[in-house]
Amino acid sequence: MPVRHLTTYLKSTKERRKKHQSESVFINNDGTPLQVNQINEVVLSTLSKSGIDTTKFKSHSTRSAMASLLLSNNVPFHVVKKMGRWKSNDTVDTFYDKRIIGEKSGGFLNNVVQLS
Numbered sequence: 001m002p003v004r005h006l007t008t009y010l011k012s013t014k015e016r017r018k019k020h021q022s023e024s025v026f027i028n029n030d031g032t033p034l035q036v037n038q039i040n041e042v043v044l045s046t047l048s049k050s051g052i053d054t055t056k057f058k059s060h061s062t063r064s065a066m067a068s069l070l071l072s073n074n075v076p077f078h079v080v081k082k083m084g085r086w087k088s089n090d091t092v093d094t095f096y097d098k099r100i101i102g103e104k105s106g107g108f109l110n111n112v113v114q115l116s
Contacts, residue, residue, distance in 0.1 A: 067096040 006025075016031035024033035026042075034042075043059035063084060070080045077092070086092050 064096045067092065071097055 010025075013027055013031075016027060016029070019031040020027075020033075026034040026039060028034060028038075040059040043062060044054050047057060047059070047061075048054045067080050067084055070083070071077065077089070081089065081092050084092065084096060086096070
């Protein structure tokens with residue numbers, strides 16, 4: 001379903017995108033690319049509306065959650081590392097693979113990504 005929504009969004013914003021020749025996925029109503037702070041606001045708002053404690057989890061937490069979700073579903077480590085554009089295995093192990101922390105993380109993975 002996320003791919004369908006993204007495809008619909010890209011089609012509906014195609015004309016606005018042409019004005020600025022933007023390659024950015026997410027754009028403002030005028031076609032200019034969203035800035036980092038705007039994306040952070042959207043992510044934090046969505047996390048909050050989803051019942052996630054945004055004093056504990058921030059927009060960047062989604063990177064850890066996705067890496068952890070992929071790894072817990074047996075996606076090969078090198079694939080996850082490439083998708084996250086991480087250069088070091090240690091970076092992934094230390095900062096992004098939250099499976100190893102388990103419930104000590106306050107249920108990080110289950111709070112940020114709902115597993116089905």
